[in-house]
Amino acid sequence: MREKVLLCLLLLGGIHAQCTEAQIRLVGGHSRCQGRVEIYYRGSWGTVCDDFWDLNDANVVCRQVGCGSALQAPGNARFGQGSGQIWLDDVACTGRESSLASCPHPPYGRHDCGHHEDAGVVCREPTPPSLSVRLVGGGSRCQGRVEVLYGGSWGTVCDDSWDLNDANVVCRQVGCGAALQAPGNARFGQGSGQIWLDDVACTGRESSLASCHHPGYGRHNCVHQEDAGVVCQESRSQPSFSVRLVGGGSSCQGRVEVLYGGSWGTVCDDYWDLNDANVVCRQVGCGAALQAPGNARFGQGSGQIWLDDVACTGRESSLASCHHPGYGRHNCVHQEDAGVVCQESRSQPSFSVRLVGGGSSCQGRVEVLYGGSWGTVCDDSWDLNDANVVCRQVGCGAALQAPGNARFGQGSGQIWLDDVACTGRETSLASCHHPGYGRHNCGHQEDAGVVCSESRSQPSFSVRLVGGGSSCQGRVEVLYGGSWGTVCDDYWDLNDANVVCRQVGCGAALQAPGNARFGQGSGQIWLDDVACTGRESSLASCPHPPYGRHDCGHHEDAGVVCREPTPPSLSVRLVGGGSRCQGRVEVLYGGSWGTVCDDSWDLNDANVVCRQVGCGAALQAPGNARFGQGSGQIWLDDVACTGRESSLASCPHPPYGRHDCGHHEDAGVVCSG
Numbered sequence: 001m002r003e004k005v006l007l008c009l010l011l012l013g014g015i016h017a018q019c020t021e022a023q024i025r026l027v028g029g030h031s032r033c034q035g036r037v038e039i040y041y042r043g044s045w046g047t048v049c050d051d052f053w054d055l056n057d058a059n060v061v062c063r064q065v066g067c068g069s070a071l072q073a074p075g076n077a078r079f080g081q082g083s084g085q086i087w088l089d090d091v092a093c094t095g096r097e098s099s100l101a102s103c104p105h106p107p108y109g110r111h112d113c114g115h116h117e118d119a120g121v122v123c124r125e126p127t128p129p130s131l132s133v134r135l136v137g138g139g140s141r142c143q144g145r146v147e148v149l150y151g152g153s154w155g156t157v158c159d160d161s162w163d164l165n166d167a168n169v170v171c172r173q174v175g176c177g178a179a180l181q182a183p184g185n186a187r188f189g190q191g192s193g194q195i196w197l198d199d200v201a202c203t204g205r206e207s208s209l210a211s212c213h214h215p216g217y218g219r220h221n222c223v224h225q226e227d228a229g230v231v232c233q234e235s236r237s238q239p240s241f242s243v244r245l246v247g248g249g250s251s252c253q254g255r256v257e258v259l260y261g262g263s264w265g266t267v268c269d270d271y272w273d274l275n276d277a278n279v280v281c282r283q284v285g286c287g288a289a290l291q292a293p294g295n296a297r298f299g300q301g302s303g304q305i306w307l308d309d310v311a312c313t314g315r316e317s318s319l320a321s322c323h324h325p326g327y328g329r330h331n332c333v334h335q336e337d338a339g340v341v342c343q344e345s346r347s348q349p350s351f352s353v354r355l356v357g358g359g360s361s362c363q364g365r366v367e368v369l370y371g372g373s374w375g376t377v378c379d380d381s382w383d384l385n386d387a388n389v390v391c392r393q394v395g396c397g398a399a400l401q402a403p404g405n406a407r408f409g410q411g412s413g414q415i416w417l418d419d420v421a422c423t424g425r426e427t428s429l430a431s432c433h434h435p436g437y438g439r440h441n442c443g444h445q446e447d448a449g450v451v452c453s454e455s456r457s458q459p460s461f462s463v464r465l466v467g468g469g470s471s472c473q474g475r476v477e478v479l480y481g482g483s484w485g486t487v488c489d490d491y492w493d494l495n496d497a498n499v500v501c502r503q504v505g506c507g508a509a510l511q512a513p514g515n516a517r518f519g520q521g522s523g524q525i526w527l528d529d530v531a532c533t534g535r536e537s538s539l540a541s542c543p544h545p546p547y548g549r550h551d552c553g554h555h556e557d558a559g560v561v562c563r564e565p566t567p568p569s570l571s572v573r574l575v576g577g578g579s580r581c582q583g584r585v586e587v588l589y590g591g592s593w594g595t596v597c598d599d600s601w602d603l604n605d606a607n608v609v610c611r612q613v614g615c616g617a618a619l620q621a622p623g624n625a626r627f628g629q630g631s632g633q634i635w636l637d638d639v640a641c642t643g644r645e646s647s648l649a650s651c652p653h654p655p656y657g658r659h660d661c662g663h664h665e666d667a668g669v670v671c672s673g
Contacts, residue, residue: 001314002625003324004485006427007619010354011331011515013015013440015651018200023039023040024037024038024040024064024065024100024260025038025039025040025045026059026061026065026079026080026630027079027080027121028079028080028120028122028129029079029120029122030497031630032065032067033065033067033068033122033123034079034080034122034123034530035063035079035081035119035120036077036078036080036118036119036120036123036276037100037118037119037120037121037349037362037656038082039087039100039443040570041087041108042108044084045082045084045085045087046082046084046086046087046109047082047086047087047118047119048083048086048087048088048095048100048116048117048118049086049088049090049111049112049113049117049118049119050074050075050076050088050113050118050119051089051090051111051112052090052091052444052569053073053075053090053091053119054073055070055072055073055094055095056094056095056554057073057091057092057095057100057103057119058070058073058095058121058122058123059073059095060093060095060097060098060099060100060103061100061121061123062104062121062123062124063098064100064455065123066450067123067124068123068124068217068220068590069123070121070122070124070192070219071122071123071124071218071373072118072121072122072124072125073119073669074100074119074120074121074122074469075117075118075119075120076116076117076234077116077117077118077120077640078120078397079113079116079118079120081115081116081118082115082118084113086109086111086113086115086118087108087109087206087375088100088105088111089105089106089110089111089113089295090105090106090109090111090281091103091104091105091114092104092105096593097563102635105151110138110369111125114279115355115386122394123161124217124218124397125333125526128357131185132148132149132260132263132304133146133147133148133149133170133174133208133209133633134147134149134154134174134326134327135147135174135188135230136188136189136191136230136271137189137229138188138229138231138325140172140620140670141176141619142171142174142176142177142231142232142233142619142620143188143229143230143231143232144188144229144354145186145187145188145189145191145227145228146170146209146227146228146229146230147191148196148197148209149304150194150196150217150326150563150671153193153194154328155195155196155197156193156194156195156224156227156228156230157192157195157196157197157198157209157228158181158195158197158198158199158220158221158222158227158575159184159185159201159222159226159227160198160199160220160221160222160226160229161201162182162184162200163182164179164181164182164204165202165203165204165232165520166201166202166204166209166212166228167181167182167231167232167531168202168204168210168534169202169204169206169208169211169212170230170232171230171232171450173207173209173387174215174232174451176232176233177233177645178232178233179230179231179232180231180232180233181228181230181231182228182230182231183228183230183231184226184227184228184229184320185225185226185228185570186224186225186226186227186229186233186333187229188227189222189227189231190224190225190227191227192224195218195220195222195223195224195227196217196218197209197214197217197220198214198215198221198222199214199215199220199221200212200213200214200228201213201214202230206604212232212312213270219286219470221530222298224392224603226263232372233660234379242258242259242373242414243256243258243280243283243284243319244257244258244259244264244284244297244462245261245280245284245298245300245339245340246298247339247345248341249297251284252281252284252286252287252341252342252343253288253297253298253339253340253342253611254298254339254340255297255298255299255301255337255338255339255342256280256319256337256338256339256340256517257301258293258306258319258492259373260304260306262302262329263303263379264303265301265303265304265306265339266301266303266306266334266337266338266663267305267306267307267308267310267319267337268307268308268309268330268331268336268337268338268376268627269293269294269295269332269336269337269338270308270309270331270336271309271310271311272292272294272329272338273292273315274289274291274292274309275292275311275312275314275315276292276310276311276312276319276322276338276339276445277292277314277317277342277618279312279313279316279317279319279321279322280319280342281317281340281342281343282317282327282534283317283318283319285340285370286343286535286629287342287343288342288343289340289341289343290341290343291315291340291341292338292339292340292341292390293338293339293340293341294336294337294339295335295336295337295338296334296335296336296337296502297339298337298339299336299337300337300438301337302333302334302335304328305328305330305333305334305337306327306328306329306656307319307324307326307334308324308325308330308331308332309330309470310322310323310324310326310338311323311324311643311644313611313646315508316616317534317535317618320617321616321617321672322605322617323611323617323643323644329673343348347512352369352376353366353368353369353394353428353429354369354394355389355394355408355449355450356388356408356409356411356476357408357409358408358451359448361394361396361440361453362391362394362397362448362451362453363408363449363451363452363615364388364408364446364447364449364450365406365407365408365409365411365448366429366447366448366449367411367519367630368416368417368429368430368536370437372501373413373414373440374413374414375413375414375416376413376414376415376416376418376444376447377415377416377417377418377420377429377447377448377553378417378441378442378447378448379403379404379405379438379442379446380418380419380440380445380446380447381419381420381421382404382420382443382448383402384399384402384424384439385419385422385423386402386421386422386424386429386432386448386453387402387450387452388422388424388429389398389407389422389424389426389431389432390428390429390451390452391450391452392427392449392543393427393428393429394452394618396452397452398452398453398454399450399451399452399453400451400452400453401450401451402448402449402450402451403448403449403450403451404446404448404642405445406445406446406447406449407443407449407498407611408447408449409447409629409638410443410447411447414438415438415440415442415443415444415447416437416438416439417429417437417440418434418435418436418439418441419434419435420432420433420434420448421433421434423601425530426494427529427545427639428543429530429542430483430516433580437444456537462478462479462659463476463477463478463479463500463503463504463539464479464484464504464519465477465504465516465518465559466519467518467559468518468520468561469558471504471506471564472504472506472507472561472562472563473518473559473560473561474559474560475516475517475518475519475521475557475558475561476500476539476557476558476560478526478527480524480526480540480547482524483523483524484523484524485521485523485526485527486521486524486525486526486554486557486558486637487524487525487526487527487530487539487557488525488527488528488529488537488550488551488552488555488556488557488558489513489514489515489552489556489557489558490528490529490550490551490552491517491529491530491531492514492530492558493512494509494511494528495532495533495534495559496512496531496532496534496539496542496560497509497512497560497561498532498534499532499534499536499537499538499539499541499542500536500539500562500583501560501562501563501586503537503539504562506562507562507563508562509560509561509562509563510562510563511561512556512558512559512560512561513557513558513559513560513561514556514558514559515552515556516556516557516559517553517559518557518559519557520554520555520557521554521557521664524548525550525552525553525554525557526548526552527539527544527547528545528550528552529544529545529550530543530544531543531544532541553622557561558631558635570586570661571587571588572585572586572588572609572612572613572614572647572648573588573593574586574609574627574629574669575611575627575628575669576627577627577668577670579673581610581615581616581670581671581672581673582614582627582668582670582671583668583669584626584627584666584667584668585609585627585648585668585669586624586628586630586665587635587636587648589633589635589656592632592633593632593633594630594632594633594634594635594636594657595630595632595634595635595663595666595667596605596634596635596637596639596648596666596667596672597634597637597638597659597660597661597665597666597667598622598623598624598657598661598665598666598667599637599659599660599665600638600639601623601639601667602621602643603618603620603621603643604642604643605640605641605643605648605651605667606618606620606621606669606670607638607641607643608643608645608647608648608650608651609648609669609671610671610672611646612646612647612648613671614672615671615672615673616671616672617671617672618669618670619670619671619672620669620670620673621667621668621669621670622666622668622669622670623665623666623667623668624665625663625664625665625666626666626668627666627668628666629663629664629666630663630666633657634657634659634662634663634666635639635656635657636648636653636656636659637653637654637655637658637659637660637661637671638654638659639651639652639653640652640653
């Protein structure tokens, strides 16, 4: 930034001043608030010598260019050597001057320096409205040392006056549950670099640590032995951050950006491949990934690089569930920003819909899941046609009311839809006409709701595969109303097939063939226009018209080809936890179930198990029989996974049954789910 200043030279032997309009700028830094100090005098830019250059001088420059206080006053041409004149030397500011020209110094151009002594500054960036926050060094994403991003660098928080009110704000900001502890004394290890905050005084109701009272960034009387931490309740699921594509020619290609800690950032292209790209394409509602370009194909982003070394299997529902070193940990620059090119989707993304705040499952505020986050619908033009589509989508009866004005309470976060215009016959709200996701002129006081007639629970019908060469492929048939019937192939795709494959106990879907590939069925065609997201537990839970309503013949019967269960890949189960995604690890080998010893057991090993049982990333890798002692064989010991294996069987380990353990050392996992 160039800031005009008034340089006045008192002429020797005279009493008048000759004043020249001049400029000051910072050159060679990574942002507008750091760089080599240059001033424009008598028609040319020149530098400042670092003799006696200190924070007082730097503070004047930082103030002059519209940045925060000075953090550093580097010399020795830290930001590269300038050229041309060296205009100033031996500058002696008090730090309170409004301009560098007002500080005592010898006449312009008088110096005993070379450009290897050019002075620079590092100023604080203007305060962001909502500090990014991360937890470091804990056993899970919901505990650790508190670090905040300010002025372009991460720093810690001092534990003076640190309490549960402060911790609650942090826990809320990182998407975890209530604060359980607010430890100090560097419980989670000492940080490095700046200590940004001290004497924090939150009420506990703030939405960001930046909103809490404190003396000012960087003002403290602490050392890193006093770094503050938090222990939060684990949230029920991984942070499902929003993902967007920027800079492409359509909504299905562009630079990948993720929203984390309140700010958008990019993804580094190290190890970026089609598996990773497929997860992004699915998350933004597009088709399969065609390319996974790096090298900032779609232009360089700015701000944080949130993810690096991403290692998806391709089957995750969100980039947040893929293995990676941690948010903000990278060795990249924006020239390495990752992108995707996805197939354009044939139809609108069939997003999930839920009703919140009503007295039953068939009434409430309408919320939709789009781009990885839940948001609301504005009540502009909202009517019974729109409400009927929602009621059908959530498995309830006809719409009775379509209330607006936040009848069921105000939501939070995004308002995803406005001016929705359904005919009432659509199978999903995504298929109704609307201006575009996130385009609205509303506030949450206008959140739309529905009141549907109650319905009996969804039929959980049986599914079978007929006419294939194995139990994991064939024509899809469902049992409804006491008779078997088929499914029409209209809009039939891999999302639908994945639900069927899961329901019949096979692996992921490889193909979703139509046109009666496995022969024509007979009798009823029970389902048509099925629109699964791929995450449902049963085909009955997917949006579709009423049973038996179709415009098909049996020459359009749908089929699936699923992966066969892989014999060499040990079966794994979790036992003794409170849910299917945590518990004691047991493996099936030689026809009997046995346990795993906790020697060398860590998060890399746990990540493989969590992936294998379909439960996302590992949060903890507890030992010492946290989930109770098993019985029988101890099949594995000294397991040494890298974390990217698809099965525990693929990890290095001694032969099965060779160990030096007892069941009091049985290993467990806690997965994100």
